[in-house]
Amino acid sequence: MEFPFDINQLFSERISILDQNLIASRQSKEKPDLRVKIATVLDELGKASAKAQDLPAPITSASKLQFQKHQLYLMKDGESSRGRGVVVGFLKVGYKKLFLLDRNGVHIEVEPLCVLDFYIAENLQRHGYGIELFNFMLQHQNVEPVLLAYDRPSTKLLAFLARHYNLRQSVPQVNNFVAFEDFFHKRAVSQ
Ligand code: ACO
Incomplete structure (x- = not known):
């Protein structure tokens, strides 16, 4: 995604x-217009x-991010657009208290890290950017994909999780979240 300003000025890192x-x-005091552009x-x-x-x-929006305790990983390609950079996509995660059904159909209360929103620009999908961003988040949060809950995952995200992490079998829930089979087992082991 291109913007009428320099993306490299807003975001110094690739992610x-x-x-x-x-x-x-500190940065916003020096350059208040940065905040407007980031928004x-x-x-x-x-x-x-x-x-x-x-x-x-x-x-996802700037105002929602300011009022929620979520983390958003934003990826750029700093070389495109004659060196001004383009935004490749983003991944938003956050902790949520959920009631999930385990494999025996028993409701349990959990507070896992959840994948809340994930998007790669249309023209850049299926080029490996999504997996790069997702792996960066996993490393930063020090978590495995099976220990995450997924909020209303799209067909593309389900295909992505099956393709890259072999996550295929989910446990049916009564809410919009998807948890995979080993979520309950691995969670119990890691606690
Ligand atoms: N159809 C089916 N599977 C797809 C598609 C598609 N159009 N696009 C990506 N995938 C899956 C496939 O498994 C694909 O592997 P394959 O090409 O070998 O079949 C794999 O993702 C490709 O991996 P990456 O290139 O690393 O992923 P990408 O950069 O495309 O990012 C993402 C994946 C974020 C799901 C992207 O396709 C996208 O933005 N889709 C539209 C928005 C969306 O559905 N986001 C998820 C919302 S749900 C939520 O956030 C909880």
Whole structure:
């Protein structure tokens, strides 16, 4: 995704981690317009993701990020667009208290890290950016994909998880979240 400003000026790393602050407060005091530009990027990404998933409204925006304790991993390609950079996509995660049904149909209360929103720009999908971003998040959070819960995963995300992590068998739930078979077993072992 291209923007009418320099993406490299906003995001110095290939993958940046944004949270409630959007950017470090020191940086925002020096350059208040950075915050506005970052908000524009997040709002556009949220809209594009909602459109790709046929959602009635975006679940990611700058204002939502400021009021929720989520972490958003944003990936850029710094060389494209004549060196101004383009935004490749994002992955948003956060902890949620959930009631999930285990393999015996028993309700258990858990608070796993959840995949909440994930989007790679249309023209860049199926080029390996998604797995690079996802693996970065796994390493940063020090977690395995099977220990995550997935909020209303799209068909593309389910195919992605099967393809890259061999996650295929999920345990049926009564909410929108998907947890895979080993979630309950591995969780118990790792506690
Ligand atoms: N159809 C089916 N599977 C797909 C498709 C597609 N159009 N695109 C990606 N995949 C899956 C496949 O398993 C594919 O492997 P294959 O090409 O060998 O079949 C694999 O993803 C490719 O891996 P990457 O290139 O690393 O993934 P990508 O960069 O495409 O990112 C993502 C995956 C984020 C799901 C991307 O396709 C996307 O943005 N889709 C639209 C938005 C979306 O559905 N996001 C998930 C929402 S649900 C949630 O966030 C909880």
